[in-house]
Every structure is written in structure tokens, then in C-alpha cells.
Amino acid sequence: MNAASRFPKLFGKGWLAGGYLFLYLPIIALIVYSFNDSPLPTKWGGFTTKWYGSLANDREMISGLWLSLEIAFFTACGSVVLGMLAAFSLVKFGRFRGRTLFSGMVNAPLVMPEVIIGLSLLLMLVSMQRWLGFPERGALTIWLGHLLLGMAYATVVIQARLQDMHPSLEEAASDLGAKPFQVFTLIILPLISQALVSAWLLTFTLSLDDVVLSAFLSGPGSTTMPLVIFSRARLGMSPSINAVATVIIAVVSVGVIAASYWIAHTERKRSREMADAARA
Numbered sequence: 001m002n003a004a005s006r007f008p009k010l011f012g013k014g015w016l017a018g019g020y021l022f023l024y025l026p027i028i029a030l031i032v033y034s035f036n037d038s039p040l041p042t043k044w045g046g047f048t049t050k051w052y053g054s055l056a057n058d059r060e061m062i063s064g065l066w067l068s069l070e071i072a073f074f075t076a077c078g079s080v081v082l083g084m085l086a087a088f089s090l091v092k093f094g095r096f097r098g099r100t101l102f103s104g105m106v107n108a109p110l111v112m113p114e115v116i117i118g119l120s121l122l123l124m125l126v127s128m129q130r131w132l133g134f135p136e137r138g139a140l141t142i143w144l145g146h147l148l149l150g151m152a153y154a155t156v157v158i159q160a161r162l163q164d165m166h167p168s169l170e171e172a173a174s175d176l177g178a179k180p181f182q183v184f185t186l187i188i189l190p191l192i193s194q195a196l197v198s199a200w201l202l203t204f205t206l207s208l209d210d211v212v213l214s215a216f217l218s219g220p221g222s223t224t225m226p227l228v229i230f231s232r233a234r235l236g237m238s239p240s241i242n243a244v245a246t247v248i249i250a251v252v253s254v255g256v257i258a259a260s261y262w263i264a265h266t267e268r269k270r271s272r273e274m275a276d277a278a279r280a
Helices: 003-033 050-055 059-092 099-111 114-132 139-164 167-175 180-191 193-208 212-217 225-233 239-279
Strands: none
Touching: 003 239, 050 239, 059 099, 059 139, 059 193, 059 225, 059 239, 099 139, 114 139, 114 212, 139 193, 139 212, 167 180, 180 193, 193 239, 212 225, 225 239
16 A cells, blocks of 8 residues: 555544544643642642542532532433423424424524523513512522523434334334333333433533523522632632542543443344344
8 A cells, every 4th residue: 555545544543633632632631730739720730639638628619519410410301301392292293383483492592692591581580580579590590591401402312313213113012002101111212212311411411511501590609510610710720620620520421431331232232132023
């Protein structure tokens, strides 16, 4: 193989390596500097783990982390449920009156700037509080904003999976005497389980690191972890921020790896079952 024929392959590998470095080198640098003994973020002062130990006494950061995890968990669960209902409406019900408007409203948060969403929600909630006395800005209002955004992403993920499903599977189950609820729980739900997990992880991550919506919808005593980090970063980066970011990266990485393993295992199991059924 001459140099001319090897150039495209080498160029492709180099371009891919450069893309990965561009994406992950900043994360690697953040992890490395979380062990920096110097309080200056750009000067290496030796190896230390004291910044991780100081996190245990950082009440503001721990409180923000737990609030962020709580909001992200309920946002992911609510987004999957609402996204699944919206996806079923768009895929299974065919053409119905107002379908175009409904589809546009579901997808609008995907293309609308978050600052516009946050401002509009803030104005609506302030008006509601003025007239009804409810709700006060806090964890509930943050959750509502995150749920609005997360539902749109969950709908796209689940809708794509439902569109790939062949309707003959449901028709066969119905012909064999299965009721609609049995068709959903025994046929549809297992087939879209991977999409549900993917949508849950995606919306959990989006909620966990959201700053814009949280800044508009938060109130006294409801400061999420990203807001804490953002407020401290404006005064100058600290290795303690790098430490908490490293912990979050580790937790999210473990979750993604576990979910990927489960999805791959489920896919292999389903492929074996389909092959066994075809041979039978």
C-alpha cells in the first residue's frame, strides 16, 4: 500500500483523534487540577486530596448537590412519563385535529433559547403567585421548568423508537387475545425500554447541569449546585470546584457505563430470543 492510498485512512484517524482531544482534554485537565495543592487554578503546586476532604464541610455545595440530584431525578421520571404519552399520541393515533399544533408545542423547547423559556416561565409564575398566592419560587418551580425542557427531549427519543416498531407485533398480540393493556406491558414496553432508559439518562443530565432555567426559577434557599459553582466561578476558579466537578463526572460516567452495559445485554438477549423463535 503506497503513501497516497494510506493518506485518507491516516487523515481520518488523525481527525478523529483530534476531535476526541478537543472534547475530552478539558475534562482531563479539570480532573488533574482537582488534585492541585496550589489555590491558583493555573499553577501546579503538587499533588493533594485536601480539596476533596474540604467538600465534606462545604454545606452550601452539599446542599446544592442534593437539591440538584433530587430535582434531576424527578425531572427525569416525569419527562419519561410525559414524553412517552406525547410520543404515543404522535405515533399511534395517526392524524387527528390539532396534531400539527401539538407536535409544534412539544418540539418548541428544543429550538427556543433557554433564556426565553426561563423568562416566560418567570413572568407566568410571578403572575400566578400574585393572583393565587402559589407557587413560590423554589424547588417546585425549578422542577416545572426542567420538566418542560426534558419532556421535549424525551418525546424525540421515544418517538424515534416507536416509529421503528412494526405494527404487526401489536396486531399479532391482539389476534391472540391480548387486551390493550397486555399489549402495552408485554409487547410495547419491553421493546421501548432502551429508549426509556436513554431518555431518562438524557433528561437527568440536562436537569443536573442546567443553569439558565434554574437562575430564573430559583428562590431563597433553593440554590442548585450549578448555580453555586457559577456564582463562585465569577469570583475566580478554585480547586474545590474542580473537585466537585470530578465527583460528578465520576458518578455520571459510572451511570452511563452501567446503562450502556444493560442496554447492550438486553439487545443481545433479544437478538438470541428472536433467532431461537425463527429457528422454531
